[in-house]
Amino acid sequence: MVIVAAELDASTERIINYLNDKVSVAVNAVFFSVFRDGENMYLSRSWMIDPVETEERAANTGQRGEWNGEFYVSFGTSPGGRSWEDAAEYGFISAGGGRWYSKTLFMLKPGDRVWVNIPGTGYVGVAEVSGHPVVADEFITSVKSLQGQYYMAADCGEDEAEYFVPVNWRHKVPATSAVNEVGLFGNQNSVARPRTPKWEHTVTRLKELWQIS
Template sequence: MPIQHGIWKIGDHPQVLTNTTMASEEVLEDLIFKDISILNGNWLLIARQVYTDFGKPLDLLAIDITGSLIVIELKKHKTPRDVVAQTIDYASWVETLTSDRVVQIYEAFAQKFQLPITNFNQAFIDKFRTAPAEDEINSSHQMVVVAAELDASTERIINYLNDKANVAVNAVFFSVFQDGANQYLSRAWMIDPGETEERAINIGQKGDWNGEFYGSFGATYNGRSWNDALKYGFIAAGGGRWYSKTLFMLKPGDRVWVLVPKVGYAGVGEVTSPAIVIDEFIKDGKQLEGHYHTAAEYGEDDADYCVGLRWIKAVPESEAVNEVGLFGNQNSVARPRAEKWKHTVNRLKSIWGIA
C-alpha cells in the first residue's frame, strides 16, 4: 500500500496539520543538495545533474563509507515505469565508472557549486573520518527513487525488483505539512536502507558467503585500544548508528576475523555475547586503556557498542598479518562474498594454524 503520513500538533486537543504540496520536485532536489541527511546522513553527495555518457542528466549521485555509489532519481511527474527504468538506465552507466572518474565527477561538482572542499579524498575523510580505499570505490551501487508521492504501482515494481531480481533499489516518500507560516517535511523509506546497502554489497561481490564474518576494530578517530580487545575479548564500533549497527549481525557461536585498519589482521574469535552498549560492558569494573563513547555522555546513537568474543587466536598489533591481496572493508562487520575474502580466511588459517 502507498505510505501515508500524518502529523498532529500537541495541545489540549490534538490538531492535525494540513497536508500540502511542494512547489516542485526541483525544490526537493535543492533541499537534498543543501543537506543530504534529509535522505541519509551517512552519504556524501558527489554530483548533481551530471550528464551520463547517454546524454541524460542524473539528478543526484552520492557515495557511502564502503565506496558504494547511490543513484538518486527524483520522480518529477514521470510514471512509475518510466522513473524506475530511468534509474536503472543511470545505474548501468554508474556501474562503469572507474575510481578516477568518480574523483573527477566530484571535483567538477565541487567547483561548479563552490563547495568548501574541492578534493575528493579530503571530502571523504571529512565526512567519514577515514580515507577512501581505491579498490572499494564503486565496488557496488544502489538506486533510490525519491517521490513526493509513492503510488502502489511504484511500490509493486520496486518490491518485485528486490524480491525476484535481487536489485538494490529503494524508494523514499516525502510529505509536506503546513502549520501557519511554517512548513514541515517528513520522510519515510519504503525498505529499510540497511537492507538495500547489504543487498548492493552482496550483488557487487557476486559469490557465495563462506559463513565467516569480517570485523573491523577501528581505533584511529577516538582512541580505542586493541590491547583492551585482547585483554577483555571484544570488538567495538560506534560514533554513529551507521558504524555500530552491523555489530548486531553477530550472534553467539559466529566466528569473526578481525582487522585493525592500517595495521593488519590481529585476531579471530567466537562470539560469546551479542552487541551491548559500552556502558553495560564496563559496568563490572573493566579498566580500559582506550577512550570510548558512552551512552551517558554521547547518547545511544553515538555510543560505542561491544560484542563479546572468545579469542581463538589473537596477537599484538606488532604481529598483525598485513599482506597484499587480503580483504579489507570499511564496515564494522560484514558477510563478504568476494573471492578475496575466501583467500583471506584460508591464508589466516594457514598462518595461525587454525582448522
Template sequence: MAVQHGIWKIGAQPQALKPVKLDTELLLEEQISKDISILNANWLLIGRQVYTDFGKPLDLLAVDASGSLIVIELKKHRTPRDVVAQTIDYASWVESLSSNRIVSIYKQFAEKHDLRERNFDQAFQAKFGYLPSEQDINSSHQMVVVAAELDASTERIINYLNDKANVAVNAVFFSVFEDAGNQYLSRAWMIDPGETEEKAINVGSKGQWNGEYYGSFGPSYSWEDARRHNFICAGGGNWYSKTLFMVEPGDRVWVNIPKTGYVGVCEVTDRAIVADDFIQPEMTLQGNYRMAADKGEDNADYFVPVKWIKAVPENQAISEVGLFGNQNSIARPKADKWRHTVERLCSIWGLTL
C-alpha cells in the same frame, strides 16, 4: 501496497496532523542538501546537481563511512520507470568514478556552497573521525529514490530489483504535515537502509556467504584492551554500532584494523551490550569509551564479548594485497576476495576451522 503514514499530536484526545502537499520537490531537495541527516545522519553530502559525462545532472551524491557512494535522485513527478531507470543510469556512471574525480566533485561542491572543509579528505575526517582509504572510496555504491509521494508501482519495481536482480536500490518517502502554521517532514524508508548497505558490499558477488563474519576494529580504540578483556566494539553513532547486533554466540569474526591489517579471529560468546553494562570497575583500560550515560544510547560504544581463537599484537598485523577490507563494523561478505582472505589467514596463523 504504497507506503502510508501519519502523525498525531498527543493530548487528552489524539489529534491527527493535517497532511499537506509539498509546494515542489525542489524544496525537498533544498532541505536535504542543507542537512543530509534528513536522509541519513551517517552520510556526507559531496555533490548536488553533479553533471555526468552524458550531460545530465544527478540530484545529490553522498558517501558513507565505508566509502560507499550513494546516488540520490528525486522523483520529481516522473513515472516510476523513468526515475528508477535514471537512477540506475547515474549509478552506472558513478561506479566508474576515480578517487581523483570524486575529490574534484566535492571541491566544486564545497566552493560553490562555501563549506568550511574545502578538501574531501578533511570533510571525510571531520564527519567520520578518520581519513578515507583509497581502496574503500567507491568500492561499492547505493541508489536511493526520494519521493514526496511513493506510489505502488515504484515500490514494486524497487522490490523486484532488490529481490531478483540483487541491486542496492532503496526508496524513501516523505510526507508533510501542518500544525498551527508550521510544516513538518515525516520520513519512511521502504527497506531497512542497513540491508541496502550490506547488499551494496555484495553487489557483483554471485557466490554464497561462507558463514565467516568480517569485523572492522576502529583505530581509535585500544586493541590491547580488546585482547586482554575479550571484546570487539564499535560506536559513536548508530551506523557504526548497529551491525554488531548481527552476530550471535557461536559466530566467528575475523578482525581487521583499517590501514593496519588483520589482528585476530574470535568466537562470539554473547550478544552486543552497551559500554555501561560491559565495562566493570576492576578493568584496567587504556582506551576511552563512550558511555550511554554521557553520550546517549545512539552515540554510545557497544561491546561484543568474545573468546579469542587467535589474537596478535598490532605490530604483527597481516596486511597483504588481495585481502578483503571494509569500514563496516560487521559484515557478511560474499566476494571471492573474502573467501581468499579467510583461507590465507588460516594458512598464516596455522588454523584449521
C-alpha cells in the same frame, strides 16, 4: 541510494524490491511523519527495508558467489579512542560514533566466527561471538579498566554511542604482528558477510598462518 518520502505508491515499492532482489542494487526508502501533541511536534522515521540489508548489498555490489559463513570485522583504532589492546584483553569487538558504524554489529549472534582487521594495519584475530551487542554503558563496568575512550549513551545518546559485542578469542596477535598481505579482503563496514573469492582466499590464508581449523 536512499529515497526520502512522506509516502510511496505501489509501483515505486515494486521497483525498489525488484532492484534489491533481482538486480542487487542497494536502494532503500525512508519515510518521515510529523505528529503534534499540544504545542510539541514529533518527527518519526521508518525504513522500507532493514538498512543493514541494503548496507550489506552495497558492500557486495559486483560480487558473486556464496557466503562462506565467516564474518569480516573492521576494528578501527585511534590514539585516545578505540583500543585493540582493550579488545584483546577483555574479549570484545566494538563500533560507534554513529549508527552507520554500529548497526552492522547487530548482524552477529552467539556462535558466529569473526575475523578482525584493523584498517591500514592488518588482521589481528579470530574469535567466536559469545553474546549479543550491548551499548557501552552496559558493557563497561568498574571492573574493566580500559585504556581507550568510548562514547557512552548517557553522554552522547544511543545513536552516537559505542556498542560492544563480547567474543572468545581463538587467536589474537599484537597490532605489530598483524597480517597485512597483498590480496587480502578489506571493507569499510564494521561487519560484513563478503561474497567474493578474495574473502575465501583471506580466510584460507589466515587459517593457515594461525593454524585454525
